[in-house]
Amino acid sequence: MGDLTGQIVGFIGLDGQNKQIAVRLRQAGATTYAFNRSTATRYEIARAGISLCQTPSEIMDKCSGQTLVLMLDEPGEINALLDEENSPLNDLPEGTTIINASPLEKELTAPLAKLAGAKGSAWIDARLTYDAHILDEGNFNLDVSATEADFNRSRPILEEFGQSVTRIDDLH
Numbered sequence: 369m370g371d372l373t374g375q376i377v378g379f380i381g382l383d384g385q386n387k388q389i390a391v392r393l394r395q396a397g398a399t400t401y402a403f404n405r406s407t408a409t410r411y412e413i414a415r416a417g418i419s420l421c422q423t424p425s426e427i428m429d430k431c432s433g434q435t436l437v438l439m440l441d442e443p444g445e446i447n448a449l450l451d452e453e454n455s456p457l458n459d460l461p462e463g464t465t466i467i468n469a470s471p472l473e474k475e476l477t478a479p480l481a482k483l484a485g486a487k488g489s490a491w492i493d494a495r496l497t498y499d500a501h502i503l504d505e506g507n508f509n510l511d512v513s514a515t516e517a518d519f520n521r522s523r524p525i526l527e528e529f530g531q532s533v534t535r536i537d538d539l540h
Contacts, residue, residue: 370524373397377525378431380424381439381470383409386496389437389469389508390418392528403427425459433463435525438480440470446477462488465522469494469529474513481539490518493539494526513539 375398379390382402394400394417402413403421414420421427428436440446457480466484468477474493481491492514508530512519519526519535526533 370396370527372524372528375399375525376401376431376434377437378402378421378427378435379418379437379439380404380427381441381445382413382418382437383439383441386439386469386508387413387416387418389529391416393525394418396528398525398528401427401430428457428459428464431464432461435465435467435522437467438470438477440472443472443476446470446472446480457483457487460484460487460489465490465492465518467492467494467522467526469496471496490514490521491539492518492522492526494529496529510534511536513537515539 372393377393377398378401380403382390382404390400390402400418401421402418403424404410404413410420421430466489468480468491470477484491492512495511496508497511510526510529510533512526512533512535514535515538523533
């Protein structure tokens with residue numbers, strides 16, 4: 369486990385299945401925040417010791433210039449981030465790193481990546497893969513598409529996601 373003291377990492381779409389990632393980041397010293405619309409999921413996340421935010425904009429304020437992890441499961445969630453009047457991406461501060469750990473195809477998240485780049489922020493696509501028997505432990509393998517510089521800068525955070533982290537290519 370690395371030392372992430374002083375790092376702030378926020379999650380939009382964190383659920384009970386992958387909350388272990390946020391727990392490991394918190395245990396490594398990072399300050400962690402999460403937003404999820406589901407009341408039941410919010411309760412489960414709070415019980416794990418992760419600070420809850422009431423809106424996506426609040427989480428962006430907390431993570432300004434740090435790291436925001438997207439774990440969105442539905443195309444509608446991406447549309448909401450793009451279309452909401454209070455989208456955290458509207459005021460995305462320069463220097464923020466967004467790690468897209470959503471299981472959605474890159475084509476669906478490409479508009480978000482383009483918006484992040486236009487705001488001077490880094491975008492990393494991180495595909496989580498896992499075996500069913502280790503899912504409860506939250507030990508994922510991570511295939512990453514990112515520039516080498518963004519990958520190296522975010523590697524200490526990415527390594528807390530699970531068993532192995534591999535940069536497979538530049539972001540397309």
